[in-house]
Amino acid sequence: MPSKKALVRRPSPRLAEGLVTHVEREKVDVDLALEQWETYVEALRAHGWETVEVDPEDDCPDSVFVEDTVVMYKNVALIARSGAESRREETIGVEEAVARLGCSVNWIWEPGTLDGGDVLKIDDTIYVGRGGRTNAAGVQQLRAAFEPLGAQVVAVPVNKVLHLKSAVTALPDGTVIGHIPKVDRPALFPRFLSVPEEAGAHVVLLGGPKLLMAASAPKTVELLTDLGFEPVVVDISEFEKLEGCVTCLSVRLRDLYA
Ligand SMILES: NC(=O)NCCC[C@H](N)C(=O)O
Numbered sequence: 001m002p003s004k005k006a007l008v009r010r011p012s013p014r015l016a017e018g019l020v021t022h023v024e025r026e027k028v029d030v031d032l033a034l035e036q037w038e039t040y041v042e043a044l045r046a047h048g049w050e051t052v053e054v055d056p057e058d059d060c061p062d063s064v065f066v067e068d069t070v071v072m073y074k075n076v077a078l079i080a081r082s083g084a085e086s087r088r089e090e091t092i093g094v095e096e097a098v099a100r101l102g103c104s105v106n107w108i109w110e111p112g113t114l115d116g117g118d119v120l121k122i123d124d125t126i127y128v129g130r131g132g133r134t135n136a137a138g139v140q141q142l143r144a145a146f147e148p149l150g151a152q153v154v155a156v157p158v159n160k161v162l163h164l165k166s167a168v169t170a171l172p173d174g175t176v177i178g179h180i181p182k183v184d185r186p187a188l189f190p191r192f193l194s195v196p197e198e199a200g201a202h203v204v205l206l207g208g209p210k211l212l213m214a215a216s217a218p219k220t221v222e223l224l225t226d227l228g229f230e231p232v233v234v235d236i237s238e239f240e241k242l243e244g245c246v247t248c249l250s251v252r253l254r255d256l257y258a
Pocket of ligand 1 (some may be wrong): 018019020021062065067068084087116117118162163165166242243244245247248
């Protein structure tokens with residue numbers, strides 16, 4: 001029986017100092033961010049996900065973006081090594097949390113770099129973005145970690161956005177969705193649906209037809225509703241100012257043995 005646990009991590013009081021790469025820096029309201037984070041976590045819980053809080057890392061402004069620190073495949077947690085040096089300390093608490101949950105733990109090692117936001121899993125196909133945060137050695141190490149377990153790893157160039165999953169995610173039926181101006185090579189995906197907004201490219205699969213989506217993508221919410229999905233909409237404006245999206249605020253653990 002698949003597990004329904006999700007790792008989340010409370011925002012740091014230093015959130016406003018988080019990295020920005022492809023957007024202009026805007027003032028972040030940290031109190032509002034905390035409220036938005038609580039609503040996000042509540043939306044996961046309301047749809048049957050047991051949330052597991054990783055110990056907060058107050059000195060790491062970007063620690064709320066927990067998705068970037070670990071990639072799960074089956075029962076294995078591959079601890080990432082961010083292409084952004086300021087984010088590397090974030091993995092310590094995550095490693096403890098996944099080990100406590102009974103995962104086998106593996107690591108990306110120097111010279112490899114990889115951010116979890118660059119990894120999109122669709123069943124046993126694992127797309128990995130080769131971009132600003134994930135290098136060729138990181139891609140090779142991901143292959144070495146997961147291909148022996150039955151995955152097929154497909155490397156995808158990412159030049160226009162921070163992470164692969166800033167450009168594309170996948171619907172429950174496996175269709176990849178993305179906002180064309182931000183996707184380097186849509187032809188790499190066997191089934192691709194173009195969506196009208198950049199933030200519309202980001203969905204978290206909550207189960208069945210339910211999709212967690214950002215309030216900043218109303219036209220895509222309408223499009224996906226019309227296709228028979230059921231968007232659950234949350235406002236994450238303060239995280240979007242730091243290039244965050246709905247996917248990066250949690251890591252779903254669906255294949256634990258416990
Ligand atoms: N997976 C993600 O989309 N992560 C967002 C990370 C945002 C953070 N400010 C960063 O630049 O690393």
